[in-house]
Amino acid sequence: MCVMSDYVKTSSPFFYEDFFTSLQDGILVADNDLKVILFNQAMEEISGISSSQVIGRPLNHVLKFNSYINNLLVKSLHTGKSYCDLECEFYKGSSRSPFIVSLVVVPFINRNGDINGSIASIRDINRLKELEKDDQMSKRLSSVRELAAGMAHEIKNPLSGIKGAAQLLRYELSDDKLKEYTDVIIKEIVRVNDIVEGLMNLTRVRSPRFELTNIYPILDEIISLEQGTSKGKKIKFHKYYDPSIPPIMADSDRLSQLFLNLIRNAVEAVSKDGEIIITTKVFSDYLLGNKDKKSSRTMLIEIKDNGHGIDKEIMKKLFTPFVTTKKKGSGLGLAISHRIVEEHKGRIKIVSEEPQRGTIIQVFIPINQE
Ligand SMILES: Nc1ncnc2c1ncn2[C@@H]1O[C@H](COP(=O)(O)OP(=O)(O)OP(=O)(O)O)[C@@H](O)[C@H]1O
Ligand SMILES: [Mg+2]
Incomplete structure (x- = not known):
C-alpha cells in the first residue's frame, strides 16, 4: 500500500507528471487494450520517439x-507475472546496431487487485556494459602481453648470436651460392627481430613522455605519408577536424605510432577508390576511466573507411597479438595501439557492422588527464 502525504495530494496532478519526468529510467505503461498510456521523457530519449507520437497507439x-519487450508486456498483462532484472538489446528506430538495456516488466495492478495493463521500466546500460567489456579485455590483454614480451626477451639474445654467426659465416665463405643461403638466413633473422621488437613494445619499460601535443599536425603528417605510399590506390582522405580541441598532454611519438597503425589498416582495407574519413570531436564522458564519476572532457578521433570490413570471428580476437588476416601482417598493430590508448587513459572501439560496409575505429582520449 502506498501512503501519500498531503503535499502529494494537493500538488496533484503535476506531482505525477514531475515524478515520471524526473525518473532516469524509461517508463512505458500500456493499458488493457495494449495501447500506450504513459511514455516518460527518459523513454523518449531511449527510443528516440516523442511521447506525442505514441500515446494512444498500439503497443x-x-x-x-x-x-x-512487447511480448513480455503482453505476457505480463495476461498472466500477472513480473519479469525482473533482465538484460536485452534495444533497437532505436530501424538502426542496425542495438544497445543493451536492463529491463523490468510488471503488471499494472489497481487498488482492487485487478490487472489494468502492464509496465516496462528500461534503463540504458550500454556504456556500463562497454566499460565492463573494456576492463575484461584490458586484463586479458595485459596477461597476453606479459607472456609475449617475456618470450620476446628470451628470443632476442640467441637471435643476435645467430645473426652474428651467420654474418661471420658469410664472410668466411667463398662460394657465391652458399653466400646466398647466408643472406636468406640474415634477412629472415632481421624479420624475426622486427617482430620481437614489436612484441617488446607491448610492455615497454619507458613510461610515456607527456607534453602538450597538438594532434592535427600528427594526423596530417600520417595522411600525407600514407597518400604517398598507397601503391596504385587513389584513396580520398576527408578531414573533419573540430578546431576547438585544445592541445592535450600526450606522448607525441606514441600518438603518431597509434594513428599510423590505424590509418594504415584503413588504407590496407580499402580498394582502389577507397575513402577514408577522419573526424575529431569533443564531448563529455562522465564514465571514462573516472573513478569519482566526474564529467571528463574527451576527444574523439574517428577513422572511418569504406573497405572490406572485419569478419565477426576476427572481431572477437582483435587487439590480441598475432591476430592478422594479411599475408605480410604481423598482427601487432592493434595490440600496440590498444596499449598506447591505455597509456593515455583512453579507450578504443572498433565498429564493423557488416562485411563490405567498412570499418569505424574510434579513439577516445581524455583532454584533461590526471
Ligand atoms: N580498418 C580495417 N578494416 C578491415 N580490417 C581491419 C581494419 N583494421 C584492422 N583490421 C583487421 O584486424 C587485423 C589485425 O590488425 P593489426 O593492425 O593488429 O595487424 P595487421 O595490420 O594484420 O599487421 P601489422 O602488424 O602490420 O599492423 C588485420 O589483419 C585486419 O584483418
Ligand atoms: Mg596493421
Missing part, C-alpha cells in the same frame, strides 16, 4: 523493432 506499433 506493437510503438515497439515494432523491440518485439521481445
Whole structure:
C-alpha cells in the first residue's frame, strides 16, 4: 500500500507528471487494450520517439523493432507475472546496431487487485556494459602481453648470436651460392627481430613522455605519408577536424605510432577508390576511466573507411597479438595501439557492422588527464 502525504495530494496532478519526468529510467505503461498510456521523457530519449507520437497507439506499433519487450508486456498483462532484472538489446528506430538495456516488466495492478495493463521500466546500460567489456579485455590483454614480451626477451639474445654467426659465416665463405643461403638466413633473422621488437613494445619499460601535443599536425603528417605510399590506390582522405580541441598532454611519438597503425589498416582495407574519413570531436564522458564519476572532457578521433570490413570471428580476437588476416601482417598493430590508448587513459572501439560496409575505429582520449 502506498501512503501519500498531503503535499502529494494537493500538488496533484503535476506531482505525477514531475515524478515520471524526473525518473532516469524509461517508463512505458500500456493499458488493457495494449495501447500506450504513459511514455516518460527518459523513454523518449531511449527510443528516440516523442511521447506525442505514441500515446494512444498500439503497443506493437510503438515497439515494432523491440518485439521481445512487447511480448513480455503482453505476457505480463495476461498472466500477472513480473519479469525482473533482465538484460536485452534495444533497437532505436530501424538502426542496425542495438544497445543493451536492463529491463523490468510488471503488471499494472489497481487498488482492487485487478490487472489494468502492464509496465516496462528500461534503463540504458550500454556504456556500463562497454566499460565492463573494456576492463575484461584490458586484463586479458595485459596477461597476453606479459607472456609475449617475456618470450620476446628470451628470443632476442640467441637471435643476435645467430645473426652474428651467420654474418661471420658469410664472410668466411667463398662460394657465391652458399653466400646466398647466408643472406636468406640474415634477412629472415632481421624479420624475426622486427617482430620481437614489436612484441617488446607491448610492455615497454619507458613510461610515456607527456607534453602538450597538438594532434592535427600528427594526423596530417600520417595522411600525407600514407597518400604517398598507397601503391596504385587513389584513396580520398576527408578531414573533419573540430578546431576547438585544445592541445592535450600526450606522448607525441606514441600518438603518431597509434594513428599510423590505424590509418594504415584503413588504407590496407580499402580498394582502389577507397575513402577514408577522419573526424575529431569533443564531448563529455562522465564514465571514462573516472573513478569519482566526474564529467571528463574527451576527444574523439574517428577513422572511418569504406573497405572490406572485419569478419565477426576476427572481431572477437582483435587487439590480441598475432591476430592478422594479411599475408605480410604481423598482427601487432592493434595490440600496440590498444596499449598506447591505455597509456593515455583512453579507450578504443572498433565498429564493423557488416562485411563490405567498412570499418569505424574510434579513439577516445581524455583532454584533461590526471
Ligand atoms: N580498418 C580495417 N578494416 C578491415 N580490417 C581491419 C581494419 N583494421 C584492422 N583490421 C583487421 O584486424 C587485423 C589485425 O590488425 P593489426 O593492425 O593488429 O595487424 P595487421 O595490420 O594484420 O599487421 P601489422 O602488424 O602490420 O599492423 C588485420 O589483419 C585486419 O584483418
Ligand atoms: Mg596493421
